[in-house]
Amino acid sequence: MGSxxxxxxxxxxxxxxxxxxxxxxxxxxxxxxxxxxGETTGEVVQTLGRHGATAVLTVAEPALQEGLxxxxxxxxxxxxxxxxxxxxxxxxxxxxxxxxGRLAVRLTAALVTDAIDVQPGEGGVVTRQSVFAGSWTxxxxxxxxxxVVTVKPNSVEAEEAPxxxxxxxxxxxxxETSTAVRVLESSPKAATGRPELTEAAIVVSGGRGTGGDFAxxxxxxxxxxxxxxxxxxxxxxxxxxHAYQIGQxxxxxxxxxxxxxxxxxxxxxxxxxxxxxxxxxxxxxxxAPIFEMADLGVVGDLHTVLPAVTEQLxxxxx
Amino acid sequence: MRIVTLVKYVPDATGERGFSEDxxxxxEGTDGRxxxxxxxxxxxxxxxxxxxxxxxxxxxxxxxxxxAADAIKKALQIGASSGVHVCDDDIAGSDALGTSLVLAxxxxxxxxxxxxxxMASTDGVMxxxxxxxxxxxxxxxxxxxHTVELDGRTLTVVRDGDTASQRVQAELPAVxxxxxxxxxxxxxxxxxxxxxxxxxxxxxxxxxLGLEADAVGAAAALTTVRETAPRPPxxxxxxxxxxxxxxxxxxxxxxxxxxxx
Ligand SMILES: Cc1cc2nc3c(=O)[nH]c(=O)nc-3n(C[C@H](O)[C@H](O)[C@H](O)COP(=O)(O)OP(=O)(O)OC[C@H]3O[C@@H](n4cnc5c(N)ncnc54)[C@H](O)[C@@H]3O)c2cc1C
Ligand SMILES: Nc1ncnc2c1ncn2[C@@H]1O[C@H](COP(=O)(O)O)[C@@H](O)[C@H]1O
Numbered sequence: 001m002g003s004x005x006x007x008x009x010x011x012x013x014x015x016x017x018x019x020x021x022x023x024x025x026x027x028x029x030x031x032x033x034x035x036x037x038g039e040t041t042g043e044v045v046q047t048l049g050r051h052g053a054t055a056v057l058t059v060a061e062p063a064l065q066e067g068l069x070x071x072x073x074x075x076x077x078x079x080x081x082x083x084x085x086x087x088x089x090x091x092x093x094x095x096x097x098x099x100x101g102r103l104a105v106r107l108t109a110a111l112v113t114d115a116i117d118v119q120p121g122e123g124g125v126v127t128r129q130s131v132f133a134g135s136w137t138x139x140x141x142x143x144x145x146x147x148v149v150t151v152k153p154n155s156v157e158a159e160e161a162p163x164x165x166x167x168x169x170x171x172x173x174x175x176e177t178s179t180a181v182r183v184l185e186s187s188p189k190a191a192t193g194r195p196e197l198t199e200a201a202i203v204v205s206g207g208r209g210t211g212g213d214f215a216x217x218x219x220x221x222x223x224x225x226x227x228x229x230x231x232x233x234x235x236x237x238x239x240x241x242h243a244y245q246i247g248q249x250x251x252x253x254x255x256x257x258x259x260x261x262x263x264x265x266x267x268x269x270x271x272x273x274x275x276x277x278x279x280x281x282x283x284x285x286x287x288a289p290i291f292e293m294a295d296l297g298v299v300g301d302l303h304t305v306l307p308a309v310t311e312q313l314x315x316x317x318x
Numbered sequence: 319m320r321i322v323t324l325v326k327y328v329p330d331a332t333g334e335r336g337f338s339e340d341x342x343x344x345x346e347g348t349d350g351r352x353x354x355x356x357x358x359x360x361x362x363x364x365x366x367x368x369x370x371x372x373x374x375x376x377x378x379x380x381x382x383x384x385x386a387a388d389a390i391k392k393a394l395q396i397g398a399s400s401g402v403h404v405c406d407d408d409i410a411g412s413d414a415l416g417t418s419l420v421l422a423x424x425x426x427x428x429x430x431x432x433x434x435x436x437m438a439s440t441d442g443v444m445x446x447x448x449x450x451x452x453x454x455x456x457x458x459x460x461x462x463x464h465t466v467e468l469d470g471r472t473l474t475v476v477r478d479g480d481t482a483s484q485r486v487q488a489e490l491p492a493v494x495x496x497x498x499x500x501x502x503x504x505x506x507x508x509x510x511x512x513x514x515x516x517x518x519x520x521x522x523x524x525x526x527l528g529l530e531a532d533a534v535g536a537a538a539a540l541t542t543v544r545e546t547a548p549r550p551p552x553x554x555x556x557x558x559x560x561x562x563x564x565x566x567x568x569x570x571x572x573x574x575x576x577x578x579x
Binding site: 066104 | 341497570
């Protein structure tokens with residue numbers, strides 16, 4: 001079996017949940033080799049090993065830490081070449097897609113983005129994607145020696161399969177072309193204390209119907225340990241940061257439960273949440289299209305319904 | 319200065335979209351249009367042109383079937399100076415690798431100072447073309463910009479990444495993709511619609527680009543679609559109309575029964 005490279009998202013907070021999901025998929029396809037661009041800690045290596053990483057390669061090149069895609073793609077291309085990787089797996093995020101596109105050009109690899117499943121196939125990997133706002137599923141087979149696949153978070157359950165990984169620090173050579181972009185300023189996203197939007201088991205989103213007051217949405221989310229999202233109307237009005245936008249031009253989420261509060265359910269919004277396991281809608285308008293896809297619909301004012309439920313949940317917990 | 323703006327012709331997202339039997343996107347059943355997200359690229363090109371002291375030409379470039387000429391037409395109406403439509407039967411069925419090969423060849427031929435694209439196609443939604451073009455052309459790539467500044471030949475943008483918001487900078491020539499936060503596209507006025515009719519549109523085929531037929535299209539694609547299936551539409555479940563707290567009670571019960579708490 002060839003090696004399968006997994007680009008890890010790992011930092012001081014440990015290893016991201018989607019990275020462990022990638023490892024679970026990688027084990028089906030070959031020998032999982034995890035690449036960490038930056039420093040690792042013993043704890044990170046341990047977690048990766050517990051999930052089946054046979055090797056952990058760390059690349060401590062400073063230019064890679066800024067997160068720019070071009071040098072990252074160049075580094076990964078070298079490692080994929082060295083290890084004769086047949087598959088490179090990345091988590092589907094905008095940043096990783098930039099890397100994946102470049103890598104596919106460098107390796108002349110089959111490129112699949114936003115996969116929801118990856119299986120070994122005869123001539124290469126077989127992937128499944130959900131397209132057109134989640135209304136169709138497409139199964140595709142790669143016929144190239146190498147496939148670069150970005151996988152949506154929550155597509156599989158991360159499973160443990162402990163091994164003792166070989167840890168290695170590796171060198172890469174970066175060209176002038178791939179380091180032509182300068183970072184002038186970088187402000188990390190403020191921590192909210194809530195789970196990461198794309199990884200959360202429950203997402204509670206607010207739309208124009210919040211009227212700009214997200215307090216009820218946030219309190220309800222916190223009572224459920226959920227992440228908070230927003231519709232584009234709410235983002236465009238300046239009520240919530242763009243990083244939390246759900247939909248075609250925002251994040252795609254597939255949680256166990258999605259709660260849409262004061263959101264009408266436009267196709268571009270559905271594109272980002274249609275594959276959620278269960279959907280609940282709270283909306284004043286009984287005709288809102290979101291009700292057509294909700295497992296439970298509550299026709300009512302979110303500013304009274306959500307606080308009442310929040311209260312009941314708190315009481316039940318005592 | 320010359321800006322090449324990439325515009326894609328896509329099936330309307332508000333219509334019924336689906337696949338034909340051969341696994342390609344069904345373009346018969348729905349109306350096509352200029353991808354809404356590419357309107358932001360056209361808008362940004364015009365804003366940069368207007369802010370510049372130089373004469374700036376904005377060339378709208380598309381690759382696609384005959385109908386894709388519509389995407390060019392719309393871009394010209396919004397205000398692009400001229401258009402190039404790359405159209406060849408052998409291009410049909412190209413994957414992202416093939417598409418980027420063709421578009422990179424067309425861009426090289428146009429020798430622009432700057433390439434501006436949308437953040438993603440509204441049909442494929444891969445969002446990979448800008449990065450692939452940057453890689454193929456060997457030009458710096460600044461993607462997902464919501465704020466764009468051009469000072470001489472220095473391009474500075476603000477980009478909202480996954481974990482950080484960054485101000486990044488590079489020298490032209492470069493590839494830039496802009497988000498739907500970069501500034502609302504203008505509507506084409508009647509005057510521009512009339513003026514667009516006189517603007518020049520060139521049609522290029524693979525020969526014009528010096529590309530071989532077997533390097534692109536379905537023949538060269540490294541992935542083949544094996545099966546497409548419509549997902550069963552989500553069913554409407556129970557709807558409760560809230561009165562005197564019945565909505566909250568139903569929701570609490572749903573959360574408890576589903577073990578979400
Ligand atoms: C190219 C393109 C990309 C787009 N991308 C996205 C995207 O990524 N994400 C996205 O979300 N949208 C996107 N949109 C926009 C999308 O078409 C809708 O305009 C948007 O989703 C509407 O947001 P909304 O549901 O919050 O607002 P509205 O459609 O205005 O709905 C508000 C709802 O709140 C209800 N309401 C009002 N008050 C209350 C109350 N007190 N209690 C309960 N309910 C109440 C109303 O009945 C109504 O149904 C995109 C559009 C385009 C053209
Ligand atoms: N066939 C095409 N013709 C012209 N531009 C395209 C084409 N495909 C993609 N693009 C451009 O590349 C951007 C990203 O596309 P994608 O990677 O397909 O999501 C789009 O917003 C367009 O600006």
